[in-house]
Amino acid sequence: MRRPAYSSSPINFSAVTRKIDVDNRLSLRNYYRIADNLLKQADIYREEKNLIDLYVILLRYSSLVSETIPYHRDYNALCPKERVFFRKKLLTVLDELETLKPQVCRLLDQQQNVSTTNHMSQFDGQNKISYASSVNNRASISYSNKQNNDYPRFSSANSIESQFQRMSISLPQPKQETLSRHSLLGPTGLRGQWLGPTAEVKVNYPTNIVLDSSEFSSLNQVGQQEPKDTGSKVEKSTMESVLSLDDGRWLDEESSLLQGHTENNDFQLSNIRQPSPPPVLAQVLSEPRPISPSRVADPRPGPPNFSQDGLPSSNSYQDLHIPVKIMDDFLRLARENTKRNLETCGVLAGSLRNRVFHITTLIIPKQESTSDSCNTLNEEEIYEVQDKRSLFPLGWIHTHPTQTCFMSSVDLHTHYSYQVMLPEAIAIVMAPTDTSSPHGIFHLSDPGGVSTIRNCQQRGFHPHEEPEDGSPIYEHCSHVYMNAKMKFDVVDLR
Numbered sequence: 265m266r267r268p269a270y271s272s273s274p275i276n277f278s279a280v281t282r283k284i285d286v287d288n289r290l291s292l293r294n295y296y297r298i299a300d301n302l303l304k305q306a307d308i309y310r311e312e313k314n315l316i317d318l319y320v321i322l323l324r325y326s327s328l329v330s331e332t333i334p335y336h337r338d339y340n341a342l343c344p345k346e347r348v349f350f351r352k353k354l355l356t357v358l359d360e361l362e363t364l365k366p367q368v369c370r371l372l373d374q375q376q377n378v379s380t381t382n383h384m385s386q387f388d389g390q391n392k393i394s395y396a397s398s399v400n401n402r403a404s405i406s407y408s409n410k411q412n413n414d415y416p417r418f419s420s421a422n423s424i425e426s427q428f429q430r431m432s433i434s435l436p437q438p439k440q441e442t443l444s445r446h447s448l449l450g451p452t453g454l455r456g457q458w459l460g461p462t463a464e465v466k467v468n469y470p471t472n473i474v475l476d477s478s479e480f481s482s483l484n485q486v487g488q489q490e491p492k493d494t495g496s497k498v499e500k501s502t503m504e505s506v507l508s509l510d511d512g513r514w515l516d517e518e519s520s521l522l523q524g525h526t527e528n529n530d531f532q533l534s535n536i537r538q539p540s541p542p543p544v545l546a547q548v549l550s551e552p553r554p555i556s557p558s559r560v561a562d563p564r565p566g567p568p569n570f571s572q573d574g575l576p577s578s579n580s581y582q583d584l585h586i587p588v589k590i591m592d593d594f595l596r597l598a599r600e601n602t603k604r605n606l607e608t609c610g611v612l613a614g615s616l617r618n619r620v621f622h623i624t625t626l627i628i629p630k631q632e633s634t635s636d637s638c639n640t641l642n643e644e645e646i647y648e649v650q651d652k653r654s655l656f657p658l659g660w661i662h663t664h665p666t667q668t669c670f671m672s673s674v675d676l677h678t679h680y681s682y683q684v685m686l687p688e689a690i691a692i693v694m695a696p697t698d699t700s701s702p703h704g705i706f707h708l709s710d711p712g713g714v715s716t717i718r719n720c721q722q723r724g725f726h727p728h729e730e731p732e733d734g735s736p737i738y739e740h741c742s743h744v745y746m747n748a749k750m751k752f753d754v755v756d757l758r
Contacts, residue, residue, distance in 0.1 A: 326354060588748045636672070659682050707741050712734075
């Protein structure tokens with residue numbers, strides 16, 4: 265039976281279409297893949313005549329292309345074809361949004377009297393088991409939210425109008441931080457954690473002006489040599505030696521040459537200097553400020569986040585179905601690594617049909633593993649499989665060979681990139697030695713957990729500060745269902 269687009273509760277447009285803040289740690293190409301996925305979702309909703317979800321997805325696309333991607337540090341330097349394509353597509357999307365707006369308002373008014381109870385019971389109830397319900401039955405979950413700060417609810421018409429007015433096709437001009445970058449690989453390489461300059465950062469470019477001796481003596485420039493006694497040695501810092509390319513062997517030769525020229529000419533030694541090095545824009549990372557013990561986030565997952573009517577928060581996430589056997593099959597594929605106390609990871613991908621994501625493919629990429637980490641290699645191979653099969657990236661799965669079932673700080677940062685790509689993305693943790701909780705299906709709380717990880721610049725294993733709204737950083741999923749009838753493929757790229 266076809267599932268209604270939304271329940272009778274009002275749609276929280278502020279939550280489902282809010283702006284995504286740019287994160288320069290994610291490549292510009294990843295953001296364009298997000299835009300492409302949104303267009304794929306829109307095509308499916310358009311074909312299914314699901315106008316409400318189509319409207320929401322087009323709003324997300326408009327915000328991403330006009331309010332997020334242009335602020336990426338590489339926006340004007342990389343992916344020119346994608347930049348032109350998605351900007352042109354934005355004009356078409358805005359026209360379609362204008363056409364859809366009155367129809368969506370009318371549909372929302374008609375659905376206000378739809379029974380939420382009937383909505384849940386009519387959809388394939390005999391073939392799926394709610395993961396959230398099974399989690400709530402476990403006595404091991406003791407996390408309680410300190411407070412519940414829901415987004416304010418809006419009436420349908422006013423919410424749509426406010427969101428539509430927020431869209432703008434005016435794109436920003438290149439920022440000073442973009443114009444000041446001239447290195448081919450960027451200030452810190454391809455994968456650096458560069459944050460860009462602030463208004464207080466000033467880059468002083470070299471000048472040809474020759475200063476007088478009084479001004480010149482007050483400067484501390486690389487390569488500068490002041491008059492010295494022949495019996496004394498000039499001590500130079502390691503950094504000065506590196507920047508001036510001077511290992512000390514040139515000093516005596518240079519001084520003798522300069523003295524010879526001084527005898528025959530009226531040159532002043534104080535006015536002779538080596539060329540200044542080119543300006544370098546460097547990021548000085550401050551030490552992470554210590555977190556008060558009372559503010560350290562609980563490393564355990566929070567409970568599933570249900571709406572006020574006790575049902576999963578469908579306003580934020582669409583349902584996601586998982587084949588029941590996929591976790592057992594993954595453990596079988598990971599068996600050899602598990603015996604050697606090495607983690608194994610896989611990528612979950614699937615399709616979208618009738619407002620429900622279905623995991624249909626388990627991709628095992630080439631990877632490097634340790635006892636507490638797993639890194640994928642050759643990510644382009646993963647994208648190739650997804651693109652050829654027209655799959656959505658729906659999350660990832662990995663093992664904890666000897667640890668309990670939880671998400672480490674490294675896991676949280678890994679999942680962040682998946683959840684930015686698709687809000688419904690999940691992280692499955694398989695802990696075969698944890699008898700109380702052999703597996704868990706998690707995601708970052710939104711906006712609390714997503715914001716915390718986005719603003720965290722640390723690497724490796726480290727504590728996090730709890731979100732400002734008091735929510736857990738990550739939680740058990742409320743939108744996931746275990747489906748016994750679903751089949752799936754395994755693509756092992758190792």
